[in-house]
Amino acid sequence: MEIFWRTIINRTDAWLSVYLYWRNHDGLGKKLKDSTSWIVIAAYNEGSIIGSVVRNAHIRFTNVVVVDDGSRDDTGAQAHQAGAYVISHPINLGQGAALQTGISFALSKGAQVIITFDADGQHDIADAFSMACRLREGHLDVLLGSRFLGKCVGIPIIRRYFLKLAALFTRFTSGVKVTDAHNGLRALTAESAKKIRIRQNRMAHASEFVDQIGHLKLKVAEHPVSITYSAYSLNKGQRLTNSLAIIVDLFIGKIGK
C-alpha cells in the first residue's frame, strides 16, 4: 500500500514539474519573459544591491521601474545601468509615495499587471512571475504575497510574532483576511491599480493598501512567497518601534479625509 501511494505522489510531482516547465518556457526551452507586467521597485540608498535586484528581475520581466526616493548614494545610476526605467524623487518622500509614483508610471506605459517588489533582495522573482500568471487567469484583482503561507528563511522570532500581530490588526481594521499584512510583494491588475491610491507616504502605506482593498471590495487572495532575510535586509527593514508611528499616521489619515 505504501509503495502504491509513493508511486502516486512521485508521478504527481513529475507531472507538476512538466506542467510548470511548459508554462515557464517556450518551445526551444528558453524561459518566457513577461512583457506586459511591470515590476515596481521603491529604493532608498540601495546602491550596493539594486543592480543585482534589477538584473534578477529582468530574467523574467521586460519592464522594471525603480523609483529612487531621494537617495544619497548612486542607487539611481546603478539601477539605470542595470537596465531599469528610473524615476528620481527630488526629495525623500517615503516608500508609500515611491510605490505610488512607480504604479502611476507603469499605468501610463500601458501595464496590464503591476507587481511591487522590494529593493533589498529578499524577494524571489519566480514568486512575482507566478503571481503575474495567476492574475492573468482573470479571477482576481489583487494578490498579496504571504511569507507565512510560503517560506521564510532567517526571520527573527520577535519579528515573526510582531508581523502576525500586525496581520491581526489589519484584519480587524480592514476586514480583509490576511496572514501577512506587511509583505512588499504584491500584484495587482491595471484596473485595480487605477482605483487604489496610496496616500500614506511612509510605512503606514502597507496597512492603507489593504484598507483600500477592503473598502473597494476588490477580489483579493494571498499567494505563498519566499522571503530570505540577510544581514543587509534585516538592517534596512522596519524597526518594531515604528509601529506606533504607523498607527498614528493611519489615525490622522482617516480623520483628514
Added chain:
Amino acid sequence: MIIQLILTCFFLGLVIYGLISIQRSQAIAYFLIALSVCGLFFVWQPEVANSLAHAFGIGRGADLLLYSWFLVSSSIMLLLNIKANKLHQELTDLARSIAINNAKNPSNPSDFQ
C-alpha cells in the same frame, strides 16, 4: 495686578491679530477674538471663573481655565497636524509629477526584450 495687566496686553494683542486676519480666514479670526474676549473677562472677573468651575465640579477657576486651555491647544495641534498632512500630500503630488516627467529610459532596452 501686574499679571492682570500683562495678560490684558496679551489678549488685546490677540484681538488685534484676529481683526487683521479676518480677511484671510474668518473662522479662525472670530475664534481667536472670542477666545481672547473670554480670556480678558476672566482676567478681570476671577470670581466668575470660580463659580463656573464649581458648576463643573472643579475646585478653582484657574484649574478650569487650565483644563480648557489643554483641550483647546490639543485640538489646535490635531488640526495643524491634519493641515500639515494635506500640505505634505500636495508636495508629494508635485514631486511625483516632476519625477515622472524626468523619468530615464533603460540604458540598453534591446538587452531586456
